[in-house]
Amino acid sequence: EPIEDKHALLDFINNISHSRNLNWDERTSVCNNWTGVTCNHDNSRVIAVRLPGIGFRGHIPLNTLGRLSALQILSLRSNAFSGPFPTDLLELGNLTGLYLQFNNFQGPLPWNFSVWKNLNGLNLSNNGFNGSIPSSITNLTHLTALGLANNSLSGDIPDLNIPSLQLLDLSNNNLTGVVPRSLLRFPSSAFVGNKISPETSQPPVLPPTAQPKKHSSKFSESAILGIVIGSSALAFVLIALLLIVTNRKKADEKAIAVKSEKKEKSLKRTTSERHDTNGKLVFFEGCNLAFDLEDLFRASAEVLGKGTFGTTYKAALEDATTVAVKRLREVSIGRKDFEQQMEVVGNIRHENVAPLRSYYYSKDEKLMVYDFYDLGSVSVLLHAKRGEDRIPLDWETRMKIAIGVARGIAYIHLQNVGKLVHGNIKASNVFLNSQKYGCVSDLGLAPLMSPITPRIMRTAGYRAPEITDTRKVSQASDVYSYGVLLLELLTGKSPVHAVGGEEVIHLVRWVHSVVREEWTGEVFDVELLRYPNIEEEMVAMLQIGMSCVARMPEQRPKMANVVKMVEDIRSVNTDNQPSSETKWPGSTPSLIPPVAQIGSSSVS
Numbered sequence: 001e002p003i004e005d006k007h008a009l010l011d012f013i014n015n016i017s018h019s020r021n022l023n024w025d026e027r028t029s030v031c032n033n034w035t036g037v038t039c040n041h042d043n044s045r046v047i048a049v050r051l052p053g054i055g056f057r058g059h060i061p062l063n064t065l066g067r068l069s070a071l072q073i074l075s076l077r078s079n080a081f082s083g084p085f086p087t088d089l090l091e092l093g094n095l096t097g098l099y100l101q102f103n104n105f106q107g108p109l110p111w112n113f114s115v116w117k118n119l120n121g122l123n124l125s126n127n128g129f130n131g132s133i134p135s136s137i138t139n140l141t142h143l144t145a146l147g148l149a150n151n152s153l154s155g156d157i158p159d160l161n162i163p164s165l166q167l168l169d170l171s172n173n174n175l176t177g178v179v180p181r182s183l184l185r186f187p188s189s190a191f192v193g194n195k196i197s198p199e200t201s202q203p204p205v206l207p208p209t210a211q212p213k214k215h216s217s218k219f220s221e222s223a224i225l226g227i228v229i230g231s232s233a234l235a236f237v238l239i240a241l242l243l244i245v246t247n248r249k250k251a252d253e254k255a256i257a258v259k260s261e262k263k264e265k266s267l268k269r270t271t272s273e274r275h276d277t278n279g280k281l282v283f284f285e286g287c288n289l290a291f292d293l294e295d296l297f298r299a300s301a302e303v304l305g306k307g308t309f310g311t312t313y314k315a316a317l318e319d320a321t322t323v324a325v326k327r328l329r330e331v332s333i334g335r336k337d338f339e340q341q342m343e344v345v346g347n348i349r350h351e352n353v354a355p356l357r358s359y360y361y362s363k364d365e366k367l368m369v370y371d372f373y374d375l376g377s378v379s380v381l382l383h384a385k386r387g388e389d390r391i392p393l394d395w396e397t398r399m400k401i402a403i404g405v406a407r408g409i410a411y412i413h414l415q416n417v418g419k420l421v422h423g424n425i426k427a428s429n430v431f432l433n434s435q436k437y438g439c440v441s442d443l444g445l446a447p448l449m450s451p452i453t454p455r456i457m458r459t460a461g462y463r464a465p466e467i468t469d470t471r472k473v474s475q476a477s478d479v480y481s482y483g484v485l486l487l488e489l490l491t492g493k494s495p496v497h498a499v500g501g502e503e504v505i506h507l508v509r510w511v512h513s514v515v516r517e518e519w520t521g522e523v524f525d526v527e528l529l530r531y532p533n534i535e536e537e538m539v540a541m542l543q544i545g546m547s548c549v550a551r552m553p554e555q556r557p558k559m560a561n562v563v564k565m566v567e568d569i570r571s572v573n574t575d576n577q578p579s580s581e582t583k584w585p586g587s588t589p590s591l592i593p594p595v596a597q598i599g600s601s602s603v604s
């Protein structure tokens with residue numbers, strides 16, 4: 001454990017008064033569950049300290065936090081710290097996030113901001129800082145969010161030519177002069193409550209108000225604005241919190257607008273207390289996101305959907321990053337087992353597996369935090385509004401999805417001494433990685449829950465037949481689900497879909513029957529007909545898909561073999577296809593049986 005860091009933290013806590021007790025016991029390891037403290041992967045350094053709302057008062061003790069030289073995130077917001085800006089913090093050259101808002105700091109800002117060259121979130125709002133905004137702030141080239149609102153800052157606004165900056169709030173200070181050119185892209189609300197001369201500062205767009213919109217994407221946009229605007233919007237940001245935290249209400253955005261600020265403040269306090277004492281947000285390696293639990297609960301949240309294991313929200317954090325938060329329900333195992341499973345899942349780093357960034361466990365609340373995928377899931381890409389103005393998912397991309405997913409699952413199957421199961425392969429859990437290859441999410445959740453409930457139809461189409469009896473997912477059942485996904489990519493049809501009103505068709509059975517009657521050409525998605533020279537590949541993929549959905553688990557190929565088969569399709573055909581842009585890695589060509597032979601052994 002990092003002894004030096006531990007001593008620095010103990011020196012800090014022993015020299016400051018605070019109203020809530022922390023569990024910082026010097027006999028325990030600083031990396032082991034100390035409230036608000038996060039260590040790096042090998043527990044050799046403390047990298048984040050998040051202590052919002054602990055009731056600290058007085059000056060930050062000298063020569064304490066400044067010794068945490070590996071610190072990346074420091075959040076001391078919503079306390080009652082006073083005194084000048086703690087210059088010790090200038091020692092922390094690795095900081096990416098500094099959150100000191102809602103305290104009673106006073107005096108000038110530090111003049112040499114440039115020491116924090118990696119800083120991307122800085123919030124010093126709601127303090128008593130005065131003097132001018134130092135021009136050195138312009139050197140923070142990674143800054144994405146800057147909050148200086150509700151202080152007593154004066155003088156001109158520096159020309160903050162920082163292209164990465166997405167959120168800015170300078171409102172309610174004593175700033176004068178004009179809004180510099182580089183900042184005209186921000187809404188006027190970022191500057192209100194100052195003495196800025198009106199003629200020259202003509203902000204481009206005046207956002208109406210922070211009223212929440214009735215529906216989703218707009219809701220989140222206005223929510224971000226809301227945070228910037230400040231107090232009036234605090235209302236609905238905090239209701240979003242309510243939405244995630246209390247489990248009492250469904251998303252009812254209308255109610256959000258009418259809540260009074262007073263009420264929310266107290267709500268907020270209870271919430272943060274409840275969560276800080278109960279549980280801890282655990283981060284995994286490579287998580288550069290600057291957020292703490294309160295950020296998560298304060299974030300504007302939009303429901304993405306309800307799944308088998310819970311509800312997933314899109315949450316916009318204060319520093320303008322967006323994450324997907326999965327709120328689990330009906331977790332049937334205890335903390336230890338839960339944490340163990342999270343460690344396995346969270347330490348998987350593979351380009352075809354969506355990284356779990358962080359998780360949270362307390363008695364009432366279990367959360368998992370992922371990167372947010374802008375393009376949406378493969379389910380959306382494949383099925384959303386088929387029609388004239390739709391850009392179809394081209395064959396190239398479908399192949400890359402299939403290859404990526406196969407590689408991701410094969411890698412998962414190697415973990416935990418070859419015992420890990422994904423357990424929930426389906427199109428809504430597959431996203432595109434930065435190279436546009438498939439990337440699987442939502443793995444390893446089945447062991448957390450009570451036995452699988454067959455009532456959920458959306459999953460049913462991907463579920464291997466033996467699960468009806470065994471009630472357990474396995475690597476072989478992952479292979480089956482992958483096969484269904486392949487059929488979905490090839491046919492453009494959802495695994496369970498209604499045809500002619502009520503009727504529900506099972507995709508696997510449907511494909512079998514079409515192939516059996518030698519109508520193979522009919523199974524393929526009409527959207528794929530426009531691409532030349534892909535029949536061979538489509539047929540070969542169909543064969544792989546059908547071998548994966550063999551009825552008997554032992555007849556299905558292992559995932560590692562599936563990877564080879566899928567990759568081989570490309571290496572076989574690239575010779576004949578000069579049009580293919582990508583050179584696919586692969587080994588020797590596999591022998592592909594004629595279509596008529598597939599399925600005969602596997603039809604149910």
Ligand SMILES: Nc1ncnc2c1ncn2[C@@H]1O[C@H](COP(=O)(O)OP(=O)(O)OP(=O)(O)O)[C@@H](O)[C@H]1O
Nearest residue numbers: 304305306307308309312324370371372373377428
């Ligand atoms: N990281 C993410 N980025 C973008 N969208 C996501 C993310 N994670 C989930 N979603 C989307 O949110 C919705 C709800 O997801 P969720 O995982 O809760 O349910 P599901 O995938 O429908 O079912 P299940 O719980 O069985 O996985 C889905 O449409 C899913 O594609």
